[in-house]
Amino acid sequence: MKVLLVEDDASIAGKLAELFRRENFVVDVADNGRDGQHLGETETYDVAVLDLGLPLVPGIEVLRQWRKAGRSLPVLILTARDGWSEKVEGFKAGADDYVMKPFRGEEVVMRLRALVRRANGLADSRIACGPLLYDAQLGGFELDGLPLRLTGLEWRVLSCLILRKGHVVPRMDLLERVYDGDADVDSNSLEVIVARLRRKIGAEMIETVRGHGYRLVPAEG
Structure with a gap:
């Protein structure tokens, strides 16, 4: 945010x-x-x-x-x-x-x-995407009913994605919401954060939309 x-x-x-x-x-x-x-x-x-x-x-x-x-x-x-x-x-x-x-x-x-x-058009404070649950009022994540441990940067990316689940979030939007304006940002740092999130919640849940950004989707099956 x-x-x-x-x-x-x-x-x-x-x-x-x-x-x-x-x-x-x-x-x-x-x-x-x-x-x-x-x-x-x-x-x-x-x-x-x-x-x-x-x-x-x-x-x-x-x-x-x-x-x-x-x-x-x-x-x-x-x-x-x-x-x-x-x-x-x-x-x-x-x-x-x-x-x-x-x-x-x-x-x-x-x-x-x-x-x-x-x-973002969400009436319920508890937002689900497959096995992932976000309490938008308290700011916590759960995966399969268990607390999900995230770093601050991971939390910023994932909260942005789940608030717009199913929609492509442009890369620049994510960068603006992850780093303070005076932060020294490496060119591939966002990709590193997304890779860490994929290991934690499942690679299939975060789609890369080339040339645009990322989209959070429910895991199949």
């Missing part, structure tokens, strides 16, 4: 970014509305966390501009404001969910997972 975090409070932004990375999310952080608006309009994200009280450009205006530009990514508004009118304004501007400060980081993580799952 690739998250855009737009928050001007350095302490909150740092704690959230650290938490998101512990949960194996890829995170970009902007500390003002102008930069956040630019990133949201020019980069690809699965979800955004947006503060309303931002410098340079207010969060509500950032959201309006994203929607005006046709950006449909789910947006979770994060704010200290507690008036009902503020919430209504946020939802009218195109917000998908709302969390008030102070908050529990774990709640934010679960809400983000739910937003991404629903954005």
